[in-house]
Amino acid sequence: MSSDEPGTPPDPPRDEVIAERRAKLDRWRARGVDPYPVGVEVTDALADVRAAWDDKLEPEEASGQDVAVAGRMVLRRGHGKLVFVVLREGDAELQLMCQPQTLGQGGMAILDELDLGDWVAATGEVVRTRRGELSVHARSLTLIGKSLRPMPDKWHGLRDVETRYRQRWVDLTVNADARRVLRVRAATIRALRAELEERGYLEVETPLLHPVPGGALARPFVTHHNALGVDLYLRIAKELYLKRLVAGGLPRVYEIGRVFRNEGLSTRHNPEFTMLESYEAHADYHDVMDLTQALIQRAAREAAGGTDLIYDERPVDLGGDWPRRRLLDLVRAATGRADVAYDADLDELRALCATHGVRTEEGWGPGKLVLELYEKLVEGELWDPTFVIDYPVEVSPLARRHRSDPHTTERFEIIVTGRELGNAFSELTDPDEQRARFEEQARAKAAGDADAMSVDADYLAAMEFGMPPMGGLGIGVDRLVMLLAGVTSIRDVILFPTLRP
């Protein structure tokens, strides 16, 4: 790529193949044929022809049925005066059988001027060949979209990962798995939405541009509004707006949409990713665990065909009721130290962290230290779905304090294959406590914690207006799709992942 303008497409390869195709393009035009016509009548999708005839017709039998089809020419096998052409659209492929007897010399000449990759329309009778391949016995051929760039290797396809993401149109053309993942993603989102709708949740859309970034501990992207002359932030979560809606009397709301976090990229992190968030009045985190399990199990059934999966070559069982384990208990078990507690001596906790190679910082309280131990020792080991519950207050500024333990909140994360898929809690609804928690965050921010929250006065006003008790949930949709599609890179489930421009 020699262009330095961001956003410009890759330069056409200065290749002889391109030149040949351009020459063909010129010849088409010289003959008065528009290589990019407005379109021809296509009455039959390739998939429909296959569905109608796949289990019918004996070899060499003709159907008597004429069709008009179209697709990208991905293979051509010539046998002198008999030529087989394979058209593909999406996952459907159909062969054309081309002979001078039916296509005429003119049609054969058209065939001669086509390249692999060209979009082609054809009419003809549905037949089955001597070797048993369902085909259209072509009577006419029309070029409907000239391809000027060569197709990737017809057997190996496109392997280069970066090119697959950058040129998704090529990837989707030649890699069936790219198309499969796309379908799993669509089915996953459809299932989540269906389950929430059936439970009476209202789908809403809240702003992407936030004057105060909030709802999660993360660094935001900053942008600028010219007319208002103010900086705005791309949302890092939807939480605070959705809770405003519950305060407004909408008892069950959800939103599926993009959030943005200004953090590093990895196989598990894309700067923009899709999150489902839902809020339900009068629910607590136990109810939300039930909901989470139902959502993910339904998505697994409808997008992955069941709850018994293989991920990264290991079986995962999403079925049944998932265990609910207290975070503190998990840390105690992992360290073999029953005396780990949120009111334990800070120096002892630091020493324990050091023993396990956990890096610590000044100013971290016991809650943060225990969380770090959990993340280092436990989280990655939880393979089958596990609800990890009761997170320390210190690291949960929006969650309600536990009804029977002042050190923790009624919060859980759902962990599958060692990764966090979702995060939820009995929501904090007390405005005074929320203000105190925000101020605590603001102090951390002032002390240099870039992920810490700011005081959101507008949100506090909504809380002061009064909100019902509620349970909230956030699910990382991309990660759920990764699990259900069995892929280990988030870039495989995002069509156009963020790449260096």
Place this chain on the structure above:
RNA sequence: GGGCCGUUAGCUCAACAGGUAGAGCUCCGGACUUUUAAUCCGGCGGAGCGGGUUCGAGUCCUGCACGGCCUACCA
């Protein structure tokens, strides 16, 4: 950000103690009327960028760019 690995033809991949780069697919020319990555014959086409060592560098050293994986932060 750190570590490791990588970048050879449009695509997928080779080779060699440092000796002037090879195959398949695509494309072009030719043969072939039932193929399934059709087959057969012929042809075009190439070392990420910059330094250095050397008679000679794709190969060794070095800087840069880009990418992959792991790690760190997070969903």
